[in-house]
Amino acid sequence: MLIRNRRLRTNEVIRGLVRETSLTPNDFIVPLFVVEGKNIKEEIASMPNYFRYSLDLLEKEVKELWDLGLKSVLIFVKVPDNLKDNKGTEALNKDGLMQRAVKTIKDAVPEMLVMTDVALDPYSSYGHDGIVENGYILNDPTKEVLAKMSLSHVQAGADFVAPSDMMDGRIKAIRELLEQEKHFNAGILSYSAKYASAFYGPFRDALDSAPGFGDKKTYQMDPANREEAIKETLQDIEEGADMVMVKPGLCYLDIVREIKNTVNVPVAVYQVSGEYSMLKAAAEKGWLDHDAVMLEQLTAIKRAGAQMIASYFAKDAVKLL
């Protein structure tokens, strides 16, 4: 035997020395769900141990995240039904819940990197990511609203906007408006390859944002496609995205690696709600070792090429690192 691979696996010290991938708190973006009201920390039924916060308790939560070394958050808001319409009017309200959430976080922890979700679904009476006409989600009028929404978030203090809508040309529309308004340092994390996935179910529960009719297959990508993900991603970079994202995570790690090998901007992965809830459920039943499987999944996402991971496991994970 000239080569014995097991030599480098004989104990934890040598395994640590040769380990190719490791997780650190810097790897995470923490998704946060925000609701109106006071003193609210409500568990999301289909996402055990994950919560919606009112602004007063959000403040406490972000301080705790910061102390754990988690320094980036991605905000989602649950908009009251009476404020929803087809055009997402409330999304542009400078005193809207999102805008107030950004200010609340920046006041509580000024150095926290604040990213905001940009899409119409939480604001849409139809639960779709864009303006609806005759059952179709309009592209161009929607991207103009998304640009204004992004500007509003940046004016409220957001460091990055994260458009998750998958309309064509929205990165260019957003970038041009931010430049025109002289927000030169406002970043764009583009959900460039977002698939029409069945793994988003619990998230739609969290925000009460399930589509009122049909599905999202006319704008989100077909899970069967790989080359299209490259095309989408290269386009977004050309249009001015600073960072790109693949979503969901585990089922799409081939896409992550291919994009990582193709582009020269940071690649993010969104490990989505269904991925989170599946493990929580299996662990509750005693069928899987929660912490071990969680770390294995996160490590695999990073190994595939993710520079950062938006994950509901962020807090659980950093406590183990």
Ligand SMILES: NCC(=O)CCC(=O)O
């Ligand atoms: N635009 C954000 C999402 O769609 C999140 C999906 C999830 O976590 O399931």
Ligand SMILES: [Mg+2]
């Ligand atoms: Mg696109």
